[in-house]
Amino acid sequence: MSRRLERRPAFAVTVTVVFFAWLYLPIVAVVLFSFNSVKSLATFQGFSTRWYVDFFHDSSLITSLTASLGIAAVAAAGSLILGTMLALGLERIRSRSGRAIGAVTLLPLVTPEIVTGVAALLFFTGLGMKLSLVTVTLAEITFSIAYVTVIVRGRLASMSPEVEEAARDLGCTPWQAVRQVILPTLVPALLGSGLLVFALVFDDFVLAFFTTGVDPQPLPVRIYSSIRFGVSPAINAVGTLMLAFSALLIVLALLVPRLFHRKTSTLDLIAGGERP
Amino acid sequence: MATREVTRPSAPATPPAGRRTSVQRTKLWGTLLALPTAWIVGFFVSSMVIVVLLSFGRTQRDGRPVFGTRLTNYDALWNEVYLRLFLRSLTYAVVTTLICALIAFPVAYAIALHGGRFKSVLIAAIVVPFFASYLIRMYAWSALLSDDGVVNSALRKAGLGGVQFLNTPYAVIGGLVYGYVVFMILPVYASLERMDLSLIEAGKDLYHGPLRTFFSVTLPATRAGLFGGMLLVFLPALGDFVSAQLLGGPKTYMIGNLIQQQFLEGQNWPLGSAMTVAMMIGLTVLMVIYLRATTTRNREQA
Amino acid sequence: MTTTDTQLTHDPATAESPAVSLRALTKVFGKETVVDDLDLDIASGEFFSLLGPSGCGKTTTLRMIAGFTDPTSGTVMVGGEDVTSTPPQKRDVNTVFQSYALFEHLDVRRNVGFGLRRKGIDRRTIDQRVGEALELVQLADRADDRPAQLSGGQRQRVALARALINRPQVLLLDEPLAALDLKLRRAMQLELKSIQREVGITFLFVTHDQDEALSMSDRIAIMNGGVIEQCGTPEHIYENPTSVFAAGFIGTSNLMPGTYGDGVVQVCPELRVPLLAGHGLTGGEQVSVAIRPEKIWLSELTPAMVQVPGTVVASTYHGATTQYLVDVAPDVTLTVLEQNLPRMSTGDRWTPGSRVQIGWLPEHTVLLR
Structure with a gap:
């Protein structure tokens, strides 16, 4: 089906082209100067991988990287479990209290991240917990549940309730229907939202900034403190690696439903652009 | 009717309502809800309560915050420095939201209606960098715009002399727009996708000229997406502190920077809590007003 | 009114227990009575249609027999056994859904064998019966395909095979042909009827299409406003409608x-x-x-x-x-x-x-x- 109108609006197309240039200009600059052989951020003097070598030899940066990967993995797994349970419960429960719960659980999505960060900081210190990677992980799980819930609910809503009834009809208890039919059908959405959360948590700065201890720090917090001391090509290298890694995860998250031959992609769920 | 008068020989009496096991209802959904709800209430809701409680507290001599029932922290917010800063944050967030709308509309329009086969690719090309590290992208701008960055050295080479970009409101707002414009593009794009294209065609016949068609057909049809997007940009923009931290300076600090200082530099947690609560109250009031206004307008539209 | 042709219930003394018996079945949603004090007997081996406009309560009746909806009052009996409070998975009925409700993550073979696997039947028997069921609906060559690869008519056949293979007392069909185009629908009507004759299972067919009901059914019940207006053979209902509604709805x-x-x-x-x-x-x-x-x-x-x-x-x-x-x-x-x-x-x-x-x-x- 073609949604093409005969004439291209010159203004809109121009804005779009400029927009894409603006969108990618800083990213291209970061990547380019990460391969600069000298410390200058203004002129490219020659190709070199010395900043990457520096990065891989900096054991404290590597520790931060490992910490961030660990946090992201645990947070993705935790929020996937909790968020899916929430999505299933909210989508099927019919009571008024169920809807109220639904509203409360989406609060983290509309709360500015700094508020969540401050609240988490007070919560953990109030409980007498020592700030560490554990507190970061707990905070990230809490923040990420809503993302999983939104994506999984979107997929559930597009699933006919008759599918679940068919499972019951063919001999499943409610729980067996969930395990044998609903969850397998949700696999692409689960993978997609898991990858998305992994990327979001891996990159997250604000929440980690408020809830982390002194050492080891998650990678974004570590980078933030170096940025405050000034721009350096080494940060360009780390930044390039982080951008590439997140981009890879997001592209995967977007492509997952395609790999399963599903018509609805994660992108549709994010963009809400699913065609009727 | 005869159909009602049948004898019921083999039918046993209906079991009493209380003992009847429900066929349809199951405890499963409630059970599934219990754990995540407990988690969110336990962590998120209760942590919010702590913020509110501490906002009435004070800092002891040894620097430890304690709960209390005093309004001193809120009184402290009423001074010219803070109020100017609040006003500045609000201005930045509003300007950011408007600029995002101005960018999002033509971009979403061009992609939705003229993207053809590349629509998904183009949208993905917008989404991917936006979900990748916000911090690195802010850093990228600060590197580009710094005094010895690419832009300034190019300007100097061209004999135009250097321009100070960083530490200006323009840089901070630019960073905010760069950070959050995707939240405007996606909902506007979604509503354009759902729009009936024949409306635009009809509008072109009816109103002559693309500009009048835009204002009388396209804009109203995508109103919901636009209103939703404005909220999604405004909320995080108002609470942001990274853009002002990396692209601005003390003269461009926003509420987020102020709060961050109370917690991680100044160590006045009760004051920081009061600022946080004040911001949340302000946001809630603005949101209620905004939602009231937009839903009635949407209803009138419908 | 005492017309003998509208008799809905069998005399239990002379007949074996009916496949389905509904007694005083009532469903109230909020303030609306969707099914109102319904009594109905469907004989074993019968092709029975519930015919009526949308909102007449026919689908709700079907769902109460399947166990997806709780009756407000009244009883549902299947094969002479009261199943009113039995959960759907334990009822000896199976359903062909309007949307087919196939399991997208399983191939055709596993979709069809799903019910037997739940019953814990051994693999060899399952394979054999899946083979037979797929032969019956002429889909033996598509056993390894995913539902997404099938056409509407083929999906419909898979749904039919998946339900039939369990050899239930009653097969419930909820407007199963509604999504097919006219030509395919006509062909499927004939095929459904012949499959029903072949397997001898009681079919309870819900439809709003009078042609469909007339051409396939042994008996038809015309539903309107939650009650059965008239019940009888297609010829009888057509020739002797007893209510203004029945006369207007059929033909x-x-x-x-x-x-x-x-x-x-x-x-x-x-x-x-x-x-x-x-x-x-x-x-x-x-x-x-x-x-x-x-x-x-x-x-x-x-x-x-x-x-x-x-x-x-x-x-x-x-x-x-x-x-x-x-x-x-x-x-x-x-x-x-x-x-x-x-x-x-x-x-x-x-x-x-x-x-x-x-x-x-x-x-x-x-x-x-």
Whole structure:
């Protein structure tokens, strides 16, 4: 089906082209100067991988990287479990209290991240917990549940309730229907939202900034403190690696439903652009 | 009717309502809800309560915050420095939201209606960098715009002399727009996708000229997406502190920077809590007003 | 009213227990009574249709038999056993859903074998019965495909095989043909009927399509507003509708309200329709009479017929038949359907404006109250 109108609006197309240039200009600059052989951020003097070598030899940066990967993995797994349970419960429960719960659980999505960060900081210190990677992980799980819930609910809503009834009809208890039919059908959405959360948590700065201890720090917090001391090509290298890694995860998250031959992609769920 | 008068020989009496096991209802959904709800209430809701409680507290001599029932922290917010800063944050967030709308509309329009086969690719090309590290992208701008960055050295080479970009409101707002414009593009794009294209065609016949068609057909049809997007940009923009931290300076600090200082530099947690609560109250009031206004307008539209 | 043809229940003393028995079944959603004190018996091996417009309560009735909806009151029995409080997975019924509800993550073979696997039947038996079921619906060559790769008609067959393979007491079909195009629907109607004869399982078929119900069913129950208006064989319902709704819903009828008096129903001053004896009406009663369009003659009238003069106001050629609209009184226009017989030529058809004499046999006047 073609949604093409005969004439291209010159203004809109121009804005779009400029927009894409603006969108990618800083990213291209970061990547380019990460391969600069000298410390200058203004002129490219020659190709070199010395900043990457520096990065891989900096054991404290590597520790931060490992910490961030660990946090992201645990947070993705935790929020996937909790968020899916929430999505299933909210989508099927019919009571008024169920809807109220639904509203409360989406609060983290509309709360500015700094508020969540401050609240988490007070919560953990109030409980007498020592700030560490554990507190970061707990905070990230809490923040990420809503993302999983939104994506999984979107997929559930597009699933006919008759599918679940068919499972019951063919001999499943409610729980067996969930395990044998609903969850397998949700696999692409689960993978997609898991990858998305992994990327979001891996990159997250604000929440980690408020809830982390002194050492080891998650990678974004570590980078933030170096940025405050000034721009350096080494940060360009780390930044390039982080951008590439997140981009890879997001592209995967977007492509997952395609790999399963599903018509609805994660992108549709994010963009809400699913065609009727 | 005869159909009602049948004898019921083999039918046993209906079991009493209380003992009847429900066929349809199951405890499963409630059970599934219990754990995540407990988690969110336990962590998120209760942590919010702590913020509110501490906002009435004070800092002891040894620097430890304690709960209390005093309004001193809120009184402290009423001074010219803070109020100017609040006003500045609000201005930045509003300007950011408007600029995002101005960018999002033509971009979403061009992609939705003229993207053809590349629509998904183009949208993905917008989404991917936006979900990748916000911090690195802010850093990228600060590197580009710094005094010895690419832009300034190019300007100097061209004999135009250097321009100070960083530490200006323009840089901070630019960073905010760069950070959050995707939240405007996606909902506007979604509503354009759902729009009936024949409306635009009809509008072109009816109103002559693309500009009048835009204002009388396209804009109203995508109103919901636009209103939703404005909220999604405004909320995080108002609470942001990274853009002002990396692209601005003390003269461009926003509420987020102020709060961050109370917690991680100044160590006045009760004051920081009061600022946080004040911001949340302000946001809630603005949101209620905004939602009231937009839903009635949407209803009138419908 | 005590017409024997609307008997919905079997005499338990003489028949084996019916496949499905509903007693005083009622469902109330909020303030709305969707199914109202319903009694119904469906005999074993019967192809039974619940026919009615959307919102008449037919799907809710089906869902209560399947166990997806709790009745507000009343009982559901399957094979003589009260299953009112039995969860769906333990009822000896299976359902073919309107949306087919296939499991997208399983191939056709596993979709069809799903119910047997749940019952813990050994793999070899499952494989064999899946093979048979797929033969039955002519899909043996698509066993390894995913549902997404199948056409609408094929998906429908998979849904049928997946339900049938469990050999339930009753197969419930919820408008299973609604999503197919007309040609495929006709073909599937024939096929469903022949499959039902082959397997001998009781089919309870829910539809809003009267053609579908007429052509497939052993018996039909016409539902409206949560109650059964009439129940009987297709022929009986068509020939002897007992309510205005049934007469209007099945086929087309010339429906004329009027007042009874003196052996005739006075429709308007110009039109009086005589009734055969034995109607048991008293003078002044408000009733309706209905006459099927194909029962009215435009020529070769006999003295035994009720005869009325009229004017042709429109004629539409339909190939095998021609449909006329005939004014018989200022406010009464009758639809008449005439067969285009081989001996007739174009010139034999009436043109608008023609004065005609129409007639029908008195036994074709259907009395509705």
